[in-house]
Amino acid sequence: xxxxxxxxxxxxxxxxxxxxxxxxxxxxxxxxxxxxxxxxxxxxxxxxxxxxxxxxxxxxxxxxxxxxxxxxxxxxxxxxxxxxxxxxxxxxxxxxxxxxxxxxxxxxxxxxxxxxxxxxxxxxxxxxxxxxxxxxxxxxxxxxxxxxxxxxxxxxxxxxxxxxxxxxxxxxxxxxxxxxxxxxxxxxxxxxxxxxxxxxxxxxxxxxxxxxxxxxxxxxxxxxxxxxxxxxxxxxxxxxxxxxxxxxxxxxxxxxxxxxxxxxxxxxxxxxxxxxxxxxxxxxxxxxxxxxxxxxxxxxxxxxxxxxxxxxxxxxxxxxxxxxxxx
Amino acid sequence: xxxxxxxxxxxxxxxxxxxxxxxxxxxxxxxxxxxxxxxxxxxxxxxxxxxxxxxxxxxxxxxxxxxxxxxxxxxxxxxxxxxxxxxxxxxxxxxxxxxxxxxxxxxxxxxxxxxxxxxxxxxxxxxxxxxxxxxxxxxxxxx
Numbered sequence: 199x200x201x202x203x204x205x206x207x208x209x210x211x212x213x214x215x216x217x218x219x220x221x222x223x224x225x226x227x228x229x230x231x232x233x234x235x236x237x238x239x240x241x242x243x244x245x246x247x248x249x250x251x252x253x254x255x256x257x258x259x260x261x262x263x264x265x266x267x268x269x270x271x272x273x274x275x276x277x278x279x280x281x282x283x284x285x286x287x288x289x290x291x292x293x294x295x296x297x298x299x300x301x302x303x304x305x306x307x308x309x310x311x312x313x314x315x316x317x318x319x320x321x322x323x324x325x326x327x328x329x330x331x332x333x334x335x336x337x338x339x340x341x342x343x344x345x346x347x348x349x350x351x352x353x354x355x356x357x358x359x360x361x362x363x364x365x366x367x368x369x370x371x372x373x374x375x376x377x378x379x380x381x382x383x384x385x386x387x388x389x390x391x392x393x394x395x396x397x398x399x400x401x402x403x404x405x406x407x408x409x410x411x412x413x414x415x416x417x418x419x420x421x422x423x424x425x426x427x428x429x430x431x432x433x434x435x436x437x438x439x440x441x442x443x444x445x446x447x448x449x450x451x452x453x454x455x456x457x458x459x460x461x462x463x464x465x466x467x468x469x470x471x472x473x474x475x476x477x478x479x480x481x482x483x484x485x486x487x488x489x490x491x492x493x494x495x496x497x498x499x500x501x502x503x504x505x506x507x508x509x510x511x512x513x514x515x516x517x518x519x520x521x522x523x524x525x
Numbered sequence: 526x527x528x529x530x531x532x533x534x535x536x537x538x539x540x541x542x543x544x545x546x547x548x549x550x551x552x553x554x555x556x557x558x559x560x561x562x563x564x565x566x567x568x569x570x571x572x573x574x575x576x577x578x579x580x581x582x583x584x585x586x587x588x589x590x591x592x593x594x595x596x597x598x599x600x601x602x603x604x605x606x607x608x609x610x611x612x613x614x615x616x617x618x619x620x621x622x623x624x625x626x627x628x629x630x631x632x633x634x635x636x637x638x639x640x641x642x643x644x645x646x647x648x649x650x651x652x653x654x655x656x657x658x659x660x661x662x663x664x665x666x667x668x
Contacts, residue, residue, distance in 0.1 A: 310555065337637055388546060405622025405660055434575075444574060444663075450582050453661040458576050465614045489620045490613060497612060512613075515605035517595060524608070524645050525631035 200249045200311055200379045205283075208376060212281050212307060213241040219278035222260050223309075224253040226410045227332050230362060231319040235260065235283035249283070249333045251342065254316045254360065256470045257282050258291035262429035263301055280306055283378075287362060289371035290468035290503030293427035296373070297508055298466075300429060306455065310374025312382045315363035317342065319475075322327075322358055326351060361484075362471040390492040395487065412452040414479040417445070421473035421483055422459060434458060460486035465511030467495045468503035532586035532652035534561040534645075537572045541599040542634045543591035549638035557642040558649045561589065568592065570603025574614035575627065582663045587627045587652030591644065594632040604632070623660065626651030 205223075212218055218495060225236035227247040232274045233252040237260065238244055268277045284292060296303055314337050322333075325419055326346045334345040342358045356364060365388040370381045396404070398485050419435065422428045434442050435455055443454045460483075467487040474484045494500050497520050536610050538544040544565050550557055566572055569592025577588045590611055592604040619625045630653065631644045 216584050241637045345564055401619070404620065404623075408621050409660070448664070450663045452660040453593070453621070454578050454582055457617065458575055461574060461614060464617070485615070486620065488616060493613060493616045498609070501666070511618060512606070512609060515602060517605065519608055521595075521604065521608055522611065523612070523630065525629065525647060 202248055205245045205249055205309075205311075205378055206247050208309060208378060209238070209244040209247050209281075210241045212309075212448060213238065213244060214430055217278050218281055218307065219276060220282040221247075221283070222257040223247045223253065223283040224249060227252065229330050229332060230328070231317055231322040231333050231335075241435060242348055247283075249311050251314070251359075252333065252390045253285070253491075254319070254424050254474050256285075256291060258284060258287045258288045258295065258470075259424055259426040259472065261292075261473070262426070263308065274353045277305075281309060282306060283309045283311060284371055284374070285316070286366065286368040286370050286372070287313075287468065287470045288426075289373050289426075290368060291470060293506050294427060294466055294468050294503035295429075296506045297503075300509055301414070303506070308371065308374045308376075310371030310377045312377070312379050313363075313366075314369065314382055315359040315366065315385075317358050318360040320480075325353060325357070334386045360471060360475075362469055368504075373506065390488065393485070393489050393492050407508075408453070409449060409457075411481050412447050412456055414516050415447065415452045415456070415481060416479060417447050417452065418478060419474045420478065424472045424476045425463070426464055426470065426472070427468065434462070455484070456481075456486065459483075460490060464490045465498075465500060466502050467491055492512065530653060530657060532560055532647055532649060532655075532657075533584060534589055534652060535568050535580040535585040536561045536563050536586045536589040536591065536645075536648075537569070537576065538563055538571045539592040539599075539604075539664070540565055540567050540634075541632075542593035543569075543641070544631040545635035546591075546637050546641040549635065550641045551638075553638050555638055555644045560649045560652075561645055568600050568603035569597065569607040570598075570600065570605075570609060572611075572612050576666055577611075577614060577618075579646060581627065584659060586655070587629065587648055587656045589644070589648045590630045591641075592630075594634055597634060606650065624655035624658075626655045627658065628667050634652045 209221055213221055221238045223236050224233040226248055227234040232254055236246055236256045329346055336343045340355045342353045365386050367388055444451050470485055538547055569590055572590055580588050592607055598604045615628045618628055629648045633641045
């Protein structure tokens with residue numbers, strides 16, 4: 199566990215620097231099983247910062263969200279850095295954004311936190327119900343201890359953690375300027391068994407499943423907004439000229455939207471699972487992303503968000519690429 | 526009245542090889558199936574994989590993308606990019622439950638009129654097997 203004192207001191211030390219504009223981290227949420235993201239500009243506010251297994255949000259999503267207003271005549275553009283706290287999975291988002299040259303490495307200060315896993319609010323709500331006050335959670339090697347409404351509760355690690363944490367290959371940040379805790383060991387390997395299991399079905403069954411899932415979609419675009427890799431200034435789904443998807447929420451447009459979303463993350467998705475977490479109608483969005491992640495790995499031996507020197511997958515090619523289905 | 530299902534195929538042919546290949550098939554008086562509707566593009570690398578989703582939405586029962594053989598691209602590397610993209614799009618559509626026979630890609634050079642004929646035949650056969658595309662076709666609303 200990260201000592202909150204150490205974390206806050208480090209944050210203060212960074213925020214008093216002249217070349218730092220703001221720091222993105224987590225603070226205690228107002229209710230429930232999730233922390234809240236915190237954007238801090240002044241060192242005196244750094245006391246709210248925490249890190250515990252409720253910190254599920256990916257702060258790397260916020261770096262690219264900043265609106266770039268035109269600089270007034272005569273004024274200098276603000277080139278100060280943004281500091282960001284990241285878990286292992288979040289750091290992959292930063293690596294991938296660096297690969298895509300969304301910003302330069304000098305523009306960010308990365309505070310890495312080796313992470314033992316974060317809890318899934320859906321699983322927690324199913325087990326302990328809704329809570330009106332923030333929940334305190336601590337985690338040791340195989341047990342999660344929660345304080346829900348003043349009562350101490352325990353659960354096994356597998357029962358409460360996010361699925362991504364149970365197959366986490368990168369618990370330690372892959373890019374960081376400061377590491378706030380000792381490195382932890384890798385927990386598991388990912389064999390993509392769930393993807394292989396889904397693929398065994400005939401096309402008609404697959405479509406029956408997706409038809410049900412996609413018809414639930416209300417097109418709130420939360421999955422897009424929360425995604426650290428979706429940082430286009432104008433998104434293709436809200437573009438009107440040319441209009442790629444119509445805005446009606448019928449099965450045709452919803453399917454097209456979800457294919458587009460998954461497609462635009464092909465070879466870019468870093469599996470932070472934020473899209474699925476925020477989905478208000480519980481669409482298993484990651485099933486599509488994981489399918490592509492696995493295929494990208496199998497076909498092109500490529501893993502996004504691991505190497506800052508890598509080329510983006512679809513902006514590069516290998517003359518020996520597989521072409522088994524091409525006539 | 527027993528009408529056999531005739532699929533609509535949208536074919537994206539590259540200007541330099543496949544379109545010329547299709548032209549050669551025509552000038553050589555080869556008979557190829559009339560199910561395909563050709564869209565000429567400058568390079569197979571120009572075809573956005575979302576064109577394919579859009580075609581399936583708008584009434585196509587199958588799609589064919591055809592370009593120069595690897596190494597022969599007029600723009601040197603366009604078809605290499607296309608190959609990666611369509612490989613992944615093919616896999617993604619398969620995962621969503623679209624019959625894999627609806628998405629076809631081929632390399633046809635300007636001198637392969639006979640091959641173009643075979644490719645079209647195979648594409649149409651596969652689309653016929655898959656049946657009418659009714660999974661996520663846009664419904665026409667008559668106001």
